[in-house]
Amino acid sequence: MNKFTEEPLPFATVYWKAAGYGVMTDSAGYFKLARSSRREDTLVVRYVGYDQRMVPLAATDVPSLLVQMEATMKLGVEVKARMDKGLVWWRQIVAHKAANAPGHYDSYYAELYNKLEIDVSNINKQRWEKSRLMKPYAFVTQRIDSTSEQAPFLPVFLSESVSDYYVSSSPSRIREEIRALNSSGIKNESVMEYLGGINQKINTYQNAMLVFGREFISPLSSMGDRYYHYKGLDTVTQHGEQFYHLAFTPKREGENLFAGDCWIQASTWAIQKISLSVAGAVNINFVKRLDIIQEFTQQREKEWVVTKDRFVVELAPLGKSRTTFIGRKTTLYNHVATNQDFITAKLNSNRRNEEVVVADSALAAGKAYMEQHRPETLTRNEKHAITLVDTLKSMPSFRRLSNTITFLVDGHIKLGKVEIGPWYKWVSRNRVEGPRVRFDLGTTAQFSRNWRLNGYLAYGMKDESLKGKMAVTYTWPGDNGWQVFASYKDDLDNNQRGFNGEEVSLDNIFGQLVRRRGIPQKFIREGDLRVSAIKQFPQEFSLQGTVSRTCYTTFDPLPPHKLFLSGEHEKAVNTEFQLKFRYAPGEKEIRTFRKTRRVRSNLPVTEVAYSLAPSGVLDSKYQYQKLSLSVRQQFNLTGWGRVNYMVYAGQIFADRLPFMLLQVHPGNETYYYNKEAFSLMNKYEFFSDRYAGVNIEHNFNGKLLNLLPFMRRTGVRQFWNVKSVIGDLSNRNRVYNQMEYGRYGMRSLNGNVYTEVGTGFDNIFRFFRVDAVWRFYPGQSTKNRSGDFGVFGSFRLQF
Numbered sequence: 001m002n003k004f005t006e007e008p009l010p011f012a013t014v015y016w017k018a019a020g021y022g023v024m025t026d027s028a029g030y031f032k033l034a035r036s037s038r039r040e041d042t043l044v045v046r047y048v049g050y051d052q053r054m055v056p057l058a059a060t061d062v063p064s065l066l067v068q069m070e071a072t073m074k075l076g077v078e079v080k081a082r083m084d085k086g087l088v089w090w091r092q093i094v095a096h097k098a099a100n101a102p103g104h105y106d107s108y109y110a111e112l113y114n115k116l117e118i119d120v121s122n123i124n125k126q127r128w129e130k131s132r133l134m135k136p137y138a139f140v141t142q143r144i145d146s147t148s149e150q151a152p153f154l155p156v157f158l159s160e161s162v163s164d165y166y167v168s169s170s171p172s173r174i175r176e177e178i179r180a181l182n183s184s185g186i187k188n189e190s191v192m193e194y195l196g197g198i199n200q201k202i203n204t205y206q207n208a209m210l211v212f213g214r215e216f217i218s219p220l221s222s223m224g225d226r227y228y229h230y231k232g233l234d235t236v237t238q239h240g241e242q243f244y245h246l247a248f249t250p251k252r253e254g255e256n257l258f259a260g261d262c263w264i265q266a267s268t269w270a271i272q273k274i275s276l277s278v279a280g281a282v283n284i285n286f287v288k289r290l291d292i293i294q295e296f297t298q299q300r301e302k303e304w305v306v307t308k309d310r311f312v313v314e315l316a317p318l319g320k321s322r323t324t325f326i327g328r329k330t331t332l333y334n335h336v337a338t339n340q341d342f343i344t345a346k347l348n349s350n351r352r353n354e355e356v357v358v359a360d361s362a363l364a365a366g367k368a369y370m371e372q373h374r375p376e377t378l379t380r381n382e383k384h385a386i387t388l389v390d391t392l393k394s395m396p397s398f399r400r401l402s403n404t405i406t407f408l409v410d411g412h413i414k415l416g417k418v419e420i421g422p423w424y425k426w427v428s429r430n431r432v433e434g435p436r437v438r439f440d441l442g443t444t445a446q447f448s449r450n451w452r453l454n455g456y457l458a459y460g461m462k463d464e465s466l467k468g469k470m471a472v473t474y475t476w477p478g479d480n481g482w483q484v485f486a487s488y489k490d491d492l493d494n495n496q497r498g499f500n501g502e503e504v505s506l507d508n509i510f511g512q513l514v515r516r517r518g519i520p521q522k523f524i525r526e527g528d529l530r531v532s533a534i535k536q537f538p539q540e541f542s543l544q545g546t547v548s549r550t551c552y553t554t555f556d557p558l559p560p561h562k563l564f565l566s567g568e569h570e571k572a573v574n575t576e577f578q579l580k581f582r583y584a585p586g587e588k589e590i591r592t593f594r595k596t597r598r599v600r601s602n603l604p605v606t607e608v609a610y611s612l613a614p615s616g617v618l619d620s621k622y623q624y625q626k627l628s629l630s631v632r633q634q635f636n637l638t639g640w641g642r643v644n645y646m647v648y649a650g651q652i653f654a655d656r657l658p659f660m661l662l663q664v665h666p667g668n669e670t671y672y673y674n675k676e677a678f679s680l681m682n683k684y685e686f687f688s689d690r691y692a693g694v695n696i697e698h699n700f701n702g703k704l705l706n707l708l709p710f711m712r713r714t715g716v717r718q719f720w721n722v723k724s725v726i727g728d729l730s731n732r733n734r735v736y737n738q739m740e741y742g743r744y745g746m747r748s749l750n751g752n753v754y755t756e757v758g759t760g761f762d763n764i765f766r767f768f769r770v771d772a773v774w775r776f777y778p779g780q781s782t783k784n785r786s787g788d789f790g791v792f793g794s795f796r797l798q799f
Contacts, residue, residue, distance in 0.1 A: 002050075002069060002275075007293050007310060009069060010263065010273065011236045011245070012047040017054070035060075045069065071277065086230035089246050092269045094222050100270035101205035102296070102305050105338035107347070108167040110305075112176075112331055113375050117385055118157040119326040121314065155385035158378075159183040160370050161362075165333075166346045173347045174354045180369035181362045182386070202309050204274050204294050208638050211292075212284050213798075214701065215636045216256045219248040220271070227257055235266075242266035254702065256284075258292075270304050271296055285715065285766045285798060288316040288324055305336050332375055351538030353585070417447035424508045425456075431521045432492060432555050433460025438507070450475050458491060458507075467491040467525075481536030492523045506670075514670040520557050521669070522684050524660060527551040541583040549575045549618045552660050558684060559737065559744050564658040565621075574661060575620035580609040604633040613661075622661060624654030641701040641717075646676075649692035655732040659746060662687045662733065665725060665754075673771045673792035678723055678756055680775040680790050686749055687737070688727030697721035699762060717762040724755040752778050767795045 002009060008029020015022020016033075018041040025031040036043075036057060043055040043065075050069040093100075163178040203209065207221040217227050224230075227250065234245040244264040250257035262274035271294075278290040295308040309331040316324045337343070378386070392398045407413050411422025419442050428436045442454030455470040471487035492507075506515070515521070530548035537543070552572040554561045561572045586601025607630045615623035628650035636642050650663060665688065667681035668674050676695070699719040729739070729748035739747050758773040771792045 002071060002291070007275070007291075007312075009047050009050070011234070011238070011243070012045060012069075014043065014045050017042040017044050084230065085232035086246055086248075087225065089232055089244055089264060089269075090219075090224060090228075090230045090248075093220060093246075093264065093271065094224070096269040097205055097220065097222070100268060100304050101203075103169065104303050106169055107339055107343040108305075109335075109337045109340065109343045109346075110165045110333040111335045112161075112163045112165045112333060114159075114161045114163070115328075115330045115376070115382075116157075116159045117155060117328045117382060119328075119381075119385075120154045120156055121324045121326050122322065155381040156388050158382050158385035160366075160374070162369065162373060164346075166343050168344065168347050172353060173350055175347050175350050175357070176355070177346075177357045177359065178362050179359050180366045180373070181358070182366040182370045183363075202292060202294055202311070204271070204276065204292075208636065210636070211256075211278070211290065212287065214256055214284055215638065215642070216258060216278075217639065219258055219260070219262075219276070220274075224248075227251055227255065233261065243272065256701070260291075265298075268298075270298070285763065286315050286317050288314040290314070299336060299338065303338070305333065305338075307333050307336075309333075334375065352540055354588075412442075414444055417444055418442065419444050424510065427509055428507055429512055430492070430506070430523070432463060432523050433465070434462025436460050436507075450477055481538075481542075483534045483536075485532045485534070486530070488527075488529045490525070490527045492525050514672045516669055516671060519669045519682060522558050523555045524558065525553040525555070527553075540585045540587065541581065544578075544580040544582070546578045546580070547576075548578070549573065549620070552658070554660075557744060559659065559746070561658070563738070564736075571619075572621065572658060572660070573619050574613060574622050575618045576611050576613045578609060578611040580607065582607045600634060602633070602635045604631050606631050622654070622657060624652055624657055624661065626650065626652045637698075640703055641699045641719075643699075644695075644697045646695045647693070650690070652689040654689070655730060656736045657689070657733055659684070659687050659737050662689055662729070662737075663691055663727070665691070665727065665749075668792075671792055673769065673794040678725075678754070679758070679771070679773045679792055680756060680787060681754070682745070684744075684746060686727065686747060686754065687729055687733075687739075688749060689729050689733055691725060691727035691749075693723070693725030693727075695721070695723045715763050715766060718759070719762055720757075720759040722755065722757050724753060725749070726751070726753045763798070767797065769794045769796070 008025070010025060010029055012025045012029070012031075013022065014025060014031050014033055016036040016038070018036065018038045022044075023031050023033050033043075038057075041057045043057070043060055045053040045055070045067050047069055050071050053067055053069055055065070055067060160180075160182045161178050162180045163176050166175040167173070204218055205220050206218055207223065209216050209218055218224070219228050219230075221227070228248045229251055231247045231249075232244065233247050236243050236245070242265075244266055245261060246264060247261040249259045258276040258278060260275045260277045263272045264270070265272050273293070273295045276292040278284070278287065284290070291310075291312045293308070293310040293312075294306060296304045297307045299305045309329075311329040312326070314324050314326045316322065393402075403414065407421070407423065411424055412419045413421055413423075421440055425438050425440065428438070430436065436458055438456055438458040440454070440456040443452060447453075452473040452475075453471070455468060457466065457468040459466050467490055469487065469489040469491060471485070471489075473483065473485045476482040505511070528548060528550045530546055532544055532546040534542060534544045550573070552561050552574070564572055582605070584598070584600070584605040585603040587605065588599040588601075607628075609626070609628045611624075611626035613620060613622055613624045615621065628648070630646060630648035632644070632646040634642060634644045652662060654661075664684060665681065665686040666674070666677040667683040667685050668677040668679050669683055673679065675697070697719060698721070699717055702715070702717050704718055705714075705716055727749040728751045734748055737746065738744075755776045756773050757776065758771050760769065760771040762769045764770065771794070773790050773792060775788045775790075
């Protein structure tokens with residue numbers, strides 16, 4: 001078998017060196033061979049693309065012999081013949097793709113068995129045993145598999161699931177019902193969904209595949225000869241059927257390509273098994289090695305289906321020579337059926353296009369169910385893995401270690417039903433409050449899985465003022481999609497005003513370190529009371545209704561809020577009703593107790609919002625209507641990286657509104673790059689009551705830099721982007737905010753187009769990004785200019 005993937009090698013040659021006779025392994029990698037007739041002999045195992053293994057006769061005296069082979073496929077196979085047979089075979093595969101690729105059905109069903117194993121590899125056993133930190137876990141070293149003297153590994157986690165998987169092509173719908181799950185330490189339902197099969201989408205027949213968010217050209221692509229060398233290795237006959245063995249290697253180092261081989265059924269030119277390997281200079285962060293194996297079976301005449309998927313990856317977050325983590329995800333497809341009425345009936349019960357249902361008994365009965373229905377017997381290592389996590393979690397010392405790591409990374413300390421943090425917001429500083437201290441408190445899932453209460457208190461030493469926030473969220477049990485949120489906040493607006501508030505808040509210990517010098521910090525204190533109700537609908541859209549009442553207090557150098565008051569009014573108060581529609585086809589959510597992370601598809605996401613502010617409601621002083629629209633999307637350009645764009649527009653229907661209620665075009669007064677803000681625009685510099693804009697970024701993923709040989713192994717990626725907006729402000733709003741005087745550095749775009757163009761390098765040392773940005777604007781600024789050029793930095797964890 002393959003030493004890394006633990007996958008059997010079909011049609012390998014096995015023979016006795018001295019006796020001179022042998023056999024060939026079958027399609028599952030098994031063989032039977034009589035003992036050598038010689039007193040001293042060596043068993044030789046050969047397979048194209050692998051190191052030859054030689055096993056002494058004495059080592060074969062075991063009931064069953066497992067031979068591990070190390071792949072040695074080299075990049076850039078030299079092709080000397082004018083027309084290599086491998087290229088001819090590839091052309092036949094492409095010519096027959098339409099007939100052989102799975103998917104010739106209107107509906108499809110399979111019983112899925114999913115198994116996920118995680119191992120820790122490259123362990124220094126002696127250092128572990130001597131470490132004071134790891135000493136309480138010395139028993140773990142007894143479970144280290146040392147059959148490989150070069151890279152011993154420790155199996156630490158195993159998850160198994162059995163599910164019913166239903167698919168229809170038109171309309172495109174997927175339903176997975178997880179009926180059993182046997183897992184160590186995983187209780188979160190959102191994570192449980194990802195342990196099923198709905199996210200195991202490998203299609204080697206496609207021209208391109210996504211791996212860790214990176215696009216790879218498939219060797220079965222119709223353009224494969226532009227990227228790969230193909231070499232015919234062998235022809236074998238099994239059970240009267242002839243198979244061709246085809247190998248492929250990248251033509252150029254550094255591009256997102258695979259090396260590997262496949263077996264082709266000669267009569268149909270269909271792929272029976274394909275193995276894809278990623279190694280070397282391929283541009284995926286932290287990935288030391290990755291293998292994908294896919295097997296196909298002929299269901300009926302001229303109809304092929306997938307029967308096995310295997311995804312094996314070795315991650316090296318600490319460096320390739322340090323301890324690594326190996327994940328092995330295996331999916332077996334059993335009892336496959338196509339175009340049956342029961343499939344359509346099941347899919348008709350879907351509330352959304354893709355739906356995962358976890359049975360209430362999935363965890364409770366999972367272990368017993370697996371013992372009876374597991375299609376593959378667990379190995380000794382897998383049996384160790386399935387108990388190790390639960391054993392460690394029961395140890396007080398491990399819980400303390402886990403809590404310490406969680407505190408440093410996540411920022412929170414869990415104390416049973418409550419948690420405190422994040423620690424990086426405990427102390428900060430700004431020009432209004434001077435030194436600022438803050439304390440956060442929130443509930444955990446032990447308090448309630450449906451109720452979430454959180455808040456904080458903050459105090460400024462300079463202004464001697466107490467601030468804070470209280471919030472409560474309730475999520476309805478089950479999957480009806482309802483959530484209600486209510487909050488009250490009285491604090492400075494540390495976040496960016498603009499699109500989605502994705503700027504890093506300056507209310508943290510690092511905030512002042514990234515601020516640009518010479519630009520006065522601007523604050524508005526907001527007393528904000530709001531209530532929101534959100535409904536997620538099955539058709540992948542949501543509605544959010546919000547009622548808010550906000551009282552504004554401004555600080556120099558912004559215009560004083562009293563400028564907008566008249567008569568007996570003492571506070572600038574506004575009440576607003578908003579309805580937001582969001583349509584996000586194909587989007588998935590990874591839900592944790594504290595927040596929800598959205599995983600976008602390649603389809604456009606549309607948001608439409610309408611706001612109404614009636615004067616006199618809850619002491620409101622202003623009356624207006626707002627309408628806004630945004631469309632954003634990410635998609636791949638085959639061979640040329642990824643494009644992200646956002647187009648947006650809006651209008652405010654009112655004549656006398658203070659600047660806080662107008663569209664504040666998002667600026668950035670830090671050296672930290674914000675993807676949604678204008679880098680060389682100051683905060684509160686430009687305002688509009690009608691506007692339209694576009695943001696575009698194209699990341700080449702190293703396509704251009706790979707032309708330089710010395711850059712191929714750096715992993716650095718190049719990009720370009722443009723942000724542009726056109727806007728205007730009515731004359732009455734301009735006069736009401738006294739913008740014509742320019743005393744506060746605030747102004748309108750006056751119908752002009754403001755544009756920033758940037759380029760730079762991403763993935764520097766795997767984490768950092770540098771942006772060079774140029775500003776183009778026909779209007780002349782006299783105050784608070786950020787300049788026409790700037791360099792910005794940022795960092796993020798990415799593959």
